[in-house]
Amino acid sequence: MSKVLIIGEQTGGVLGQAVGRVVACAKELNASEVVVALFGAGDLASAADAAAALDGVTRVVTVDNPANDHPLAALVAPQVVALAQQGGYSHVLGSNSSFGKDTLPRVAALLGVPQVTDIMLVLGERSFKRPTYAGNAIVTVEVAGDGVVCGTVRSASYPAVGNGDKAPVEAVSLDVALPSHTRYISQETSKSDRPDLQSAPKVVSGGRGVGSAENFKIIFSFADKIGAAVGASRAAVDAGFVPNEMQVGQTGKIIAPGLYVAVGISGAIQHLAGIKDAGTIVAINKDEEAPIFEVADLGLVGDLFQLLPELEKLV
């Protein structure tokens, strides 16, 4: 039987959408306990309640500390290590969010164990499948030794669990010296009322073919019409059409919406790495030889500036 500690994420009291996905993965580990730890400064109650309601969670621990106001890997990692050691956990998991990917390796190195990035399937308590080479080679790995198993869970591989029995919530204070070498300064987030790219059931992405930031309006407008989140290729981000957090792909966000519409995107392997698990892929591209058509379930050849307004009228 395993005992799993999950590094949960919350912003301003709202539980991160990935936590339920990590719990789904943890449940496959033959776990007797699945504990979600939340780090913050004040105001953790509602996130803790949401985590406690997730099906399969047996306990929630909150670590309230001014230093956790804007959780940073270098400060959270030693707290996770303390929790892991005190609680005798066999597994420490996080999501493959930027925070999870920044924190878990630090935790693993402090524990002196390797880390499994992007768990996509659990085969056993120490055996997993994970993608390499931008998803073009899937490896089965076994974690050697008998140390704690540390890993990040590939959100796109696990639908979130629903709600179940309410688990107890416990506030803990940790006696850990936190380093002063890392200080939060600021965060820039573009405000948007659109659905969240990482959890939306529909996503429309634009690429270099869209041509400019101004032209991206046509993508936003179509997305709004069908209630979709908006993503982009790296080329579109690099060209300054849209901000970096919209990048989909190997080095951007890896998503699994039911519907993915790629507009003016050629379909480089690094982009495809981000959408392999989408339900239905639609491609709109004027080049009928574009590689995106090799993976698209439905392809439409033509000029996006003509087709998108047409589509918008039809839906």
Add this chain to the structure above:
Amino acid sequence: MKILVGVKRVVDYNVRVQVKPDGSGVALDGVKMSVNPFDEIAVEEALRLREAGKATEVVVVSIGPVAAQEQLRTALAMGADRAILVESAEACQSLTVARVFAKLVEKEQAGLVILGKQAIDDDAGQTPQMLAALLGCAQASYASKVEVNDNSMRVTQEVDAGLQTIDVDLPAVISADLRLNEPRYVKLPDIMKAKKKPMDTLSLADLGVEPAAALKVVKTEAPAARGGGRKVASAEELVKELKNKGLL
């Protein structure tokens, strides 16, 4: 200040890798190998810091087979001052690589380490954070902008929500993201000059590094293929298809 930079030899990013039919790995015979793209960006950033007078020496490091000398030469041609090959016939995983870098930081008295945010072969994205943990120092990951002040750095990190800025004291480990800079092109005379630059070869044993517990790769397989799709003739047909599937 001396800067150490990681340079991993990986399959070129344009290559579509093939999984071997017997599941023992990916086919690497005759495949083009290059500097990991994120490491090229790391080298470029280190060079810019030196050119701006913030650093005195840029030392590039690769852990891998003798052939990784090729990638180190590329980094030297870009402008790095010297190179260290830590030779290992067996591929080393992140924790072992981090141990090597930790020893080298100590040996070289480096003030800053710049690595790539991930190696595009294993896609692990762990080494920088592990190294920072072993050194007990700060990490700034997915950097898209860095600014060195006296004993600290201000780094903008690309995070899921947007851009996050943090201050880190030196020494620190930075991991480079794609938008940190545009690496320079190497010119022929630089390649000639690079041949004369110093390159040391060490072993794990020379550095007193024990390979860490690792992930044992028991099988490699191709991803599930997506069922081939088809083209539709018009916007009307596309909308009809999507409505049939209940997607609109």
